Amino acid sequence: MDVRELIRSLEGNSRQYQQVLQHVPRTPGPALSGIExxxxxxxxxxxxxxxxxxxxxxxxxxxxxxxxxxxxxKVEKIKQNDHHQHLPLSQLVDVFLAQRRALLQLLQATPTATWSRTGVHESEGHISFQEIIRRMTEKDRQVLANLNRLLLQIEST
Structure with missing residues (x-):
């Protein structure tokens, strides 16, 4: 995918997150148990x-x-540090969506030529800015599917 396609894909994923997360009940109650x-x-x-x-x-x-x-x-290490997990669900959703908007602004402001810049990944060697974004869009699809599944389970109970 070229840069424009990646940005469009990430924008589409961001819209999907917005749509999915607007259906998340913001507080425990009749629509959302404490476990959910x-x-x-x-x-x-x-x-x-x-x-x-x-x-x-x-x-x-x-x-x-x-x-x-x-x-x-390291996802397990991130889970242990849980910088944001102490927030109420409503604030967590707001922080995530604000991060996503800031990411899109960063990508739109980054010149196309800069997307080929690389970092040296611990286990994979050189990895480009563009490849990281491609992987994010791919991972988004999996996460969105999991969120949708969980929300369907919650709605059906």
Whole structure:
């Protein structure tokens, strides 16, 4: 995919997140049990923390430095640190969507030639800014499918 296609794909995924997350009940209650609230908070919290990790410590680093070191994302470590998971579900959703808007602004402001810049990934070697975005769009599809499945389960109970 070229740069424009990747941006369009990420915009489409962002719209889907917006649509899916607007159906998330914001507080536990008749529509959302405490367990379901905890499940959603964990998924969205980890997603928010990973997205922050990718934006701040991968993408921005590649834009600022020449071939920076890029460590592997360790999901279990992120779950332990849970920077955002302490937030109520409604705030978590808002933080995630705000991050996504900021990411899209960053991508739209980044010159096309800059997308070929690379970082040195801990286990994969050189990886480009563009490849990281491609992987994000791919991962988005999986996460959106999981969120949709969970929300359908919640609605059917």
């Amino acid at each position: 609230n905890a499940q959603l908070r964990e998924i969205i919290g980890v997603l928010t923390d990973i997205q922050e990790e990718v934006i701040e410590y991968r993408l921005k680093k590649i834009l600022k430095e020449e071939h920076p070191y890029i460590p592997t994302i």
